């Protein structure tokens with residue numbers, strides 16, 4: 001029988017000690033996040049489910065990418081700067097945005113609320129005045145209004161990236177000069193695999209119209225934006241898809257001397273989804289800079305400052321969900337067994353259902369045990385779709401004897417908590433796990449705990465005015481709260497000692513220990 005450690009060795013060529021990915025390692029049989037945070041210890045101390053948020057990983061991501069860009073610039077002799085922007089829609093959590101800004105990022109917004117947050121952070125000095133703010137997406141009135149207010153408040157670095165001509169008509173009336181960007185529509189679905197991405201941006205005729213209109217105005221055009229997709233793991237394809245956009249930039253630059261930035265948007269991939277992940281970031285930037293440099297030479301225009309808007313790359317790896325296998329159930333004839341989680345992938349990692357996203361999943365223990373194929377089912381939703389991986393995907397491989405095993409679901413720091421929502425009533429009222437936020441302050445790691453969401457809080461959110469789950473003591477052995485008096489009342493649970501009925505029923509305790 002193959003052990004789990006052997007399986008990992010064969011499949012991913014990683015040992016059971018040492019680095020597993022660029023954000024994850026195992027030392028002395030313990031799984032470490034950022035080679036620092038002992039997930040086994042956190043699971044022992046707090047129990048599962050537990051959300052572990054480790055913001056120094058964000059700093060590491062930003063710092064590394066700046067290093068990669070420096071290497072690429074050096075190799076290519078690329079004279080213009082490289083700018084790292086954080087696409088905040090990937091994770092708006094204050095600690096994530098704050099950490100990224102501290103690491104020196106520029107800012108990318110996708111909606112009105114996003115600009116309001118930026119405005120607040122700018123007023124507080126957390127978003128420094130020298131950082132650029134790229135406002136992308138189709139802009140409704142509130143979004144345009146928020147951009148205008150930030151500009152009028154004195155921020156000259158807010159750069160609206162135009163998505164249609166109506167936006168332009170409104171914003172160009174502003175008395176204060178704007179530095180504009182244009183987003184190239186053709187880039188969005190150039191390879192035919194990013195349906196939905198082609199709804200953004202302007203046609204080449206519209207871009208020329210904007211450029212022409214700005215010539216005799218107080219405003220200027222500075223950014224050419226071309227985004228080709230998300231989690232693009234084939235770097236040659238990535239650069240090949242941008243090549244035409246670079247040429248379009250250079251052609252436009254000949255007519256518009258104020259143009260100075262080429263922004264390739266998002267798409268740079270995260271390592272958080274697959275242990276087998278490989279992407280040569282330096283190679284990608286080197287190739288891209290080479291193409292830009294050669295193209296600009298051919299068109300006889302200066303090379304632009306390069307901007308990347310990093311969403312999932314910035315934040316995916318700084319959050320891990322620890323989930324416990326609460327029950328094991330045999331699969332139906334010939335199919336993988338079920339590891340039923342005291343939690344829910346559908347709630348913790350909604351992209352697993354929405355866009356078939358996979359995540360790095362590793363057990364905290366049992367690496368010496370036999371490996372077996374299993375699938376996850378969420379016990380907290382009772383939803384037949386709350387399964388992972390999706391039915392069309394191969395099963396997971398994990399150690400056997402899964403009951404009680406805690407697994408780390410990695411790579412969930414981008415989009416997942418924003419899509420699922422924070423502090424809301426979730427599917428089947430699945431409570432949000434206890435969260436431990438670990439930040440670095442003056443060289444020290446500071447732990448902040450947020451308790452698991454209470455059932456009372458959830459009930460209130462959905463309109464129960466004074467939610468008071470019956471305060472009867474739990475009836476199951478092991479669940480008994482010693483502070484409470486002896487149990488009375490009716491209980492909907494097997495093998496209780498007291499069956500005498502009373503008015504109230506016992507609400508199940510949605511406790512971590514259940």
Ligand SMILES: *Cc1c(COP(=O)(O)O)cnc(C)c1O
Nearest residue numbers: 087136230266267309310311312
């Ligand atoms: C969502 C988005 C990003 C971030 O994308 P990732 O693939 O997560 O890096 C960047 N730019 C724009 C315009 C976006 O809409």
